[in-house]
Amino acid sequence: MNASQAPRPATVADVARTAKVSKAQAARALGGYGAVSEPVRERVLRAAEGLNYRPNALARSMNTGRSQTIGVVIAEVENPFFGLAIRGASDALREHGYDVVLANTDERTDAEEDAIRVMLDKRVDGIIASPADAGVTSHLSAAVAAGCPMVFLDRHVPGLDIDSVEVDLRRLAGQATAELLELGHRGIGFISAVQAPTDVYEPGLVLQNSSVADRLGGIRDAYARAGIAPDPRWFRLNAKTAEAIRAATHELLELDDAPTAIVASDSMVGLDVLRVLRERSLRVPHDVSFLMFDDMPWSSLVDPPITVLSQPAYDMGVAAATALLERLRGSTTAPCRRVLEGEMIRRESVAPAHGAVQETAARVGAARETAAT
Amino acid sequence: MNASQAPRPATVADVARTAKVSKAQAARALGGYGAVSEPVRERVLRAAEGLNYRPNALARSMNTGRSQTIGVVIAEVENPFFGLAIRGASDALREHGYDVVLANTDERTDAEEDAIRVMLDKRVDGIIASPADAGVTSHLSAAVAAGCPMVFLDRHVPGLDIDSVEVDLRRLAGQATAELLELGHRGIGFISAVQAPTDVYEPGLVLQNSSVADRLGGIRDAYARAGIAPDPRWFRLNAKTAEAIRAATHELLELDDAPTAIVASDSMVGLDVLRVLRERSLRVPHDVSFLMFDDMPWSSLVDPPITVLSQPAYDMGVAAATALLERLRGSTTAPCRRVLEGEMIRRESVAPAHGAVQETAARVGAARETAAT
Numbered sequence: 001m002n003a004s005q006a007p008r009p010a011t012v013a014d015v016a017r018t019a020k021v022s023k024a025q026a027a028r029a030l031g032g033y034g035a036v037s038e039p040v041r042e043r044v045l046r047a048a049e050g051l052n053y054r055p056n057a058l059a060r061s062m063n064t065g066r067s068q069t070i071g072v073v074i075a076e077v078e079n080p081f082f083g084l085a086i087r088g089a090s091d092a093l094r095e096h097g098y099d100v101v102l103a104n105t106d107e108r109t110d111a112e113e114d115a116i117r118v119m120l121d122k123r124v125d126g127i128i129a130s131p132a133d134a135g136v137t138s139h140l141s142a143a144v145a146a147g148c149p150m151v152f153l154d155r156h157v158p159g160l161d162i163d164s165v166e167v168d169l170r171r172l173a174g175q176a177t178a179e180l181l182e183l184g185h186r187g188i189g190f191i192s193a194v195q196a197p198t199d200v201y202e203p204g205l206v207l208q209n210s211s212v213a214d215r216l217g218g219i220r221d222a223y224a225r226a227g228i229a230p231d232p233r234w235f236r237l238n239a240k241t242a243e244a245i246r247a248a249t250h251e252l253l254e255l256d257d258a259p260t261a262i263v264a265s266d267s268m269v270g271l272d273v274l275r276v277l278r279e280r281s282l283r284v285p286h287d288v289s290f291l292m293f294d295d296m297p298w299s300s301l302v303d304p305p306i307t308v309l310s311q312p313a314y315d316m317g318v319a320a321a322t323a324l325l326e327r328l329r330g331s332t333t334a335p336c337r338r339v340l341e342g343e344m345i346r347r348e349s350v351a352p353a354h355g356a357v358q359e360t361a362a363r364v365g366a367a368r369e370t371a372a373t
Numbered sequence: 374m375n376a377s378q379a380p381r382p383a384t385v386a387d388v389a390r391t392a393k394v395s396k397a398q399a400a401r402a403l404g405g406y407g408a409v410s411e412p413v414r415e416r417v418l419r420a421a422e423g424l425n426y427r428p429n430a431l432a433r434s435m436n437t438g439r440s441q442t443i444g445v446v447i448a449e450v451e452n453p454f455f456g457l458a459i460r461g462a463s464d465a466l467r468e469h470g471y472d473v474v475l476a477n478t479d480e481r482t483d484a485e486e487d488a489i490r491v492m493l494d495k496r497v498d499g500i501i502a503s504p505a506d507a508g509v510t511s512h513l514s515a516a517v518a519a520g521c522p523m524v525f526l527d528r529h530v531p532g533l534d535i536d537s538v539e540v541d542l543r544r545l546a547g548q549a550t551a552e553l554l555e556l557g558h559r560g561i562g563f564i565s566a567v568q569a570p571t572d573v574y575e576p577g578l579v580l581q582n583s584s585v586a587d588r589l590g591g592i593r594d595a596y597a598r599a600g601i602a603p604d605p606r607w608f609r610l611n612a613k614t615a616e617a618i619r620a621a622t623h624e625l626l627e628l629d630d631a632p633t634a635i636v637a638s639d640s641m642v643g644l645d646v647l648r649v650l651r652e653r654s655l656r657v658p659h660d661v662s663f664l665m666f667d668d669m670p671w672s673s674l675v676d677p678p679i680t681v682l683s684q685p686a687y688d689m690g691v692a693a694a695t696a697l698l699e700r701l702r703g704s705t706t707a708p709c710r711r712v713l714e715g716e717m718i719r720r721e722s723v724a725p726a727h728g729a730v731q732e733t734a735a736r737v738g739a740a741r742e743t744a745a746t
Contacts, residue, residue: 077450077459083450083451099490102476103475104459118442121442275670297641297648298671298674301671302674302675
């Protein structure tokens with residue numbers, strides 16, 4: 001077989017011609033509806049097989065009203081958090097007889113608009129999506145208005161009354177920040193890929209991604225509860241590429257009031273932050289404490305093992321699928337936000353701020369003495 | 374807006390009724406073909422807008438013969454190698470005006486058959502796939518026969534004349550194995566998730582995944598060139614889950630002729646192998662040398678930094694997209710295998726087999742002396 005020999009797909013007309021029956025007869029035989037004699041039916045099906053005719057899924061879905069396909073619009077296919085969430089959603093949907101088609105947006109609104117359009121064009125029965133920008137959602141509300149149920153994964157859009165599955169990130173970030181403050185850290189850096197009008201946080205800024213807004217909100221909550229005013233320059237946005245993450249990390253560390261702890265908004269940010277800390281010969285946690293959102297298989301294998309704020313990604317996918325299946329079964333309960341529990345897993349990348357500095361100084365001193373003798 | 378209010382999608386009939394025109398007139402106006410007066414056209418388009426009518430992509434594609442959509446059938450959405458390859462393919466396809474829909478097979482043939490069926494039902498213009506099992510391919514050849522061009526990514530199917538984009542894994546695995554043999558290793562373990570009839574390799578076994586067959590073939594080539602007969606029990610297959618990878622690693626290390634080096638077939642296998650080595654307090658590379666296929670962002674951050682056999686995943690995706698675009702432009706050249714270069718990146722997880730043991734003994738002895746003084 002040769003991929004370059006690409007005849008156009010066979011149509012009902014082709015089947016009818018080959019079977020020497022009318023197009024209407026062929027359509028009835030292929031569609032399994034209306035009256036058609038047995039010999040005609042057999043001739044049509046044989047012709048269809050010979051021509052590799054594929055029944056038109058759309059036409060079928062117009063009859064049943066269902067294509068048995070769900071669209072999952074992924075924010076970031078390379079982020080293992082979404083990989084695992086997709087696995088959870090796919091497993092649950094396949095178990096209920098649904099096929100799953102995916103589209104990646106890379107957190108770009110234009111790609112998301114394309115993805116939603118494609119999903120609607122392909123007549124999916126419902127969509128799971130992680131909206132890239134809560135300020136640009138007309139394509140999402142139009143899809144729902146057109147009769148396509150939707151569930152948001154990882155985030156919600158304020159003002160859009162759509163089911164969502166999220167993690168209590170604000171509480172989790174608040175808890176982690178409170179622990180860092182108790183350990184004597186005053187400056188806590190936060191680096192996120194989230195799209196924002198400025199690279200450095202400014203008071204009053206509204207982030208258009210609720211799950212990052214919750215992370216930063218939790219950090220600021222903890223500062224407020226401790227009665228400490230954080231330097232907004234500690235909070236870095238738009239760190240989407242390796243270059244941007246690296247630049248943000250360097251700039252944080254070069255501030256006059258440089259943070260003594262850094263929180264990475266996700267594991268992909270975390271990897272580049274760790275890399276910069278190594279390059280600058282800063283030891284974790286002795287020189288800088290570090291923690292990140294999302295527990296990855298490698299989190300416990302790096303040196304030191306990383307303290308993480310873990311999200312139940314697989315379960316989030318299952319929960320999003322379950323919520324969507326309920327809508328497809330015709331549930332008319334009010335849309336709701338389902339909030340799953342995240343968990344702080346304490347490993348060895350966080351240490352007291354001043355204790356650590358003293359310990360480091362002592363150790364460096366000792367090493368110098370040893371070298372001198 | 375409320376996701377539970379899910380009316381059925383508007384049809385051409387609904388638009389015609391609202392616009393107070395015939396269905397044929399509405400269809401002509403919406404489809405942009407045939408004669409229709411300007412006032413009718415305007416009434417129809419206004420009605421379509423009011424009803425959130427979405428033109429039927431399939432009907433449109435029947436006219437143009439193209440849906441401008443490419444299907445990418447992913448073997449393993451959680452494997453970052455495929456994540457990066459998909460990004461490469463998507464970037465290249467989007468640049469040429471194509472939308473991309475993805476489906477995950479998790480290396481399961483039944484899921485792959487479903488994915489191909491869905492892609493054909495959704496009338497994609499072409500498919501990029503990584504066939505799960507070279508022994509079960511009738512759904513792939515049927516798709517090509519039905520006029521859907523296809524390009525294989527990461528592997529080929531012997532006997533199927535279809536374009537593919539691969540890496541020279543056999544050469545790469547041979548090179549790495551030769552280096553390990555030169556370093557004095559005689560037992561080199563290999564652990565792969567590849568589906569096989571037995572968990573332990575048996576001479577003569579044919580693997581139905583060419584990219585894993587190439588990895589193992591390269592290892593066996595190097596043994597043959599060195600005139601050494603490897604113990605087939607060193608080569609472990611079916612290690613698909615964390616439990617299976619862990620069991621395979623333990624069993625390898627407990628053999629009477631236990632390997633002194635382990636090669637992981639991909640980074641996901643590698644993570645669980647490393648975990649077991651830690652749990653058994655085996656130090657890399659002093660007690661066991663370790664290397665894996667695929668360079669991941671964390672490969673250089675773990676302790677010790679991991680020597681890897683790197684594949685240009687992003688470029689592979691771009692190359693697969695380019696090959697498919699050529700087919701879509703009507704190229705009739707013979708299908709070919711495009712083989713990209715992989716690269717061995719030497720870090721610190723590989724050491725001489727016996728030298729390492731001696732060095733370790735010396736170091737432990739020195740540490741004891743220091744502690745005693």
